[in-house]
Amino acid sequence: MRLEENGYLLRIFIGEADKHEGKLLYEWLVIQARQAGLAGATVLRGIMGFGPSSRIQTSKILMLSEDMPVVVEIVDSKENLEEFLARVENAIVEGLVTLEKATVRLYRGRPRE
Amino acid sequence: MRLEENGYLLRIFIGEADKHEGKLLYEWLVIQARQAGLAGATVLRGIMGFGPSSRIQTSKILMLSEDMPVVVEIVDSKENLEEFLARVENAIVEGLVTLEKATVRLYRGRPRE
Amino acid sequence: MRLEENGYLLRIFIGEADKHEGKLLYEWLVIQARQAGLAGATVLRGIMGFGPSSRIQTSKILMLSEDMPVVVEIVDSKENLEEFLARVENAIVEGLVTLEKATVRLYRGRPRE
Ligand SMILES: Nc1ncnc2c1ncn2[C@@H]1O[C@H](COP(=O)(O)OP(=O)(O)O)[C@@H](O)[C@H]1O
Ligand SMILES: Nc1ncnc2c1ncn2[C@@H]1O[C@H](COP(=O)(O)OP(=O)(O)O)[C@@H](O)[C@H]1O
Numbered sequence: 001m002r003l004e005e006n007g008y009l010l011r012i013f014i015g016e017a018d019k020h021e022g023k024l025l026y027e028w029l030v031i032q033a034r035q036a037g038l039a040g041a042t043v044l045r046g047i048m049g050f051g052p053s054s055r056i057q058t059s060k061i062l063m064l065s066e067d068m069p070v071v072v073e074i075v076d077s078k079e080n081l082e083e084f085l086a087r088v089e090n091a092i093v094e095g096l097v098t099l100e101k102a103t104v105r106l107y108r109g110r111p112r113e
Numbered sequence: 114m115r116l117e118e119n120g121y122l123l124r125i126f127i128g129e130a131d132k133h134e135g136k137l138l139y140e141w142l143v144i145q146a147r148q149a150g151l152a153g154a155t156v157l158r159g160i161m162g163f164g165p166s167s168r169i170q171t172s173k174i175l176m177l178s179e180d181m182p183v184v185v186e187i188v189d190s191k192e193n194l195e196e197f198l199a200r201v202e203n204a205i206v207e208g209l210v211t212l213e214k215a216t217v218r219l220y221r222g223r224p225r226e
Numbered sequence: 227m228r229l230e231e232n233g234y235l236l237r238i239f240i241g242e243a244d245k246h247e248g249k250l251l252y253e254w255l256v257i258q259a260r261q262a263g264l265a266g267a268t269v270l271r272g273i274m275g276f277g278p279s280s281r282i283q284t285s286k287i288l289m290l291s292e293d294m295p296v297v298v299e300i301v302d303s304k305e306n307l308e309e310f311l312a313r314v315e316n317a318i319v320e321g322l323v324t325l326e327k328a329t330v331r332l333y334r335g336r337p338r339e
């Protein structure tokens with residue numbers, strides 16, 4: 001797989017429990033990224049957060065909440081990321097999406113299976 | 114809540130166990146962000162780290178340490194983030210704070226409760 | 227330790243289980259960063275990911291995999307990060323490395339031990 005040097009980083013901040021068509025939204029987004037042939041994706045899980053729906057989520061005993069934040073991160077060309085966002089954005093009912101410049105300095109893999 | 118397109122990402126790297134006025138610093142920062150009316154916040158917990166206090170923190174059995182790194186991430190306008198930083202920076206006794214450009218492509222919520 | 231305002235953020239995306247000379251690669255990278263006198267490092271562990279080796283990693287019961295993604299993040303000057311990358315990049319057999327601009331707004335420590 002190729003990845004040009006002038007990369008961008010797409011970050012999708014949603015709730016871990018958010019759903020889309022019966023599936024977990026973050027899993028659906030990663031699978032969509034894979035099917036779209038994007039260069040990759042990484043999902044980070046947070047321990048606390050709040051967003052436009054204005055509620056503080058935390059897993060501390062006092063305020064038990066299962067909906068921890070997750071961030072789906074995808075590095076690819078700006079063009080590919082904009083195309084992908086146009087395709088999936090209706091599934092993101094609540095949350096935040098940002099786009100940042102990120103120069104790609106290395107991108108290597110070993111094909112498996 | 115509104116969030117302009119020309120967004121910035123503030124990242125505050127501190128220790129999970131760091132305290133401020135008897136509270137966990139990262140929790141205090143998120144609550145301050147909420148009270149300041151910022152667009153949101155996400156806390157990520159790391160598994161290893163070192164910083165200006167020059168000690169490698171890790172949870173591996175050989176070097177057990179409870180003070181894992183956390184990163185408090187806030188996306189908002191540059192103006193709001195600078196104002197927020199001026200308000201909280203004295204509470205950050207040790208750590209790192211960075212500010213990056215991050216274009217906001219989507220910001221949606223469903224008001225609850 | 228000093229850190230100039232014109233900082234950059236290096237992010238190394240690899241597998242948690244990736245090895246280098248018998249050690250875990252992410253641990254080796256953090257130790258190398260420390261020995262090189264870099265300003266710090268933070269390792270974040272993800273819950274799902276795929277990359278150039280084109281396999282979706284997840285810890286869900288259906289597709290059990292131990293190789294979760296990790297991201298090693300280092301903030302320092304562009305010069306120091308480029309020098310560090312030249313030194314360690316041969317150890318990164320598969321994965322992604324990005325470099326982003328990140329203005330340093332605060333960097334404080336309390337020397338210990
Ligand atoms: N402006 C922001 N800065 C940082 N993180 C954000 C921001 N907006 C949203 N998030 C993250 O996205 C998550 C999901 O947003 P949303 O579902 O609208 O929030 P809520 O947690 O209020 O229900 C939040 O919990 C938070 O972790
Ligand atoms: N330059 C840096 N790059 C990446 N992460 C950093 C940097 N500086 C500090 N950090 C993160 O912030 C955490 C807290 O910093 P500090 O309390 O000063 O470090 P220490 O872990 O040495 O006690 C570190 O453990 C590390 O995860």
Ligand SMILES: Nc1ncnc2c1ncn2[C@@H]1O[C@H](COP(=O)(O)OP(=O)(O)O)[C@@H](O)[C@H]1O
Binds near residue numbers: 076
């Ligand atoms: N373009 C990308 N965007 C986001 N994350 C990526 C990208 N490329 C690689 N990664 C992350 O780096 C990890 C390691 O990459 P690699 O070992 O090549 O992938 P794989 O998981 O396919 O074996 C991936 O699991 C993924 O989390």
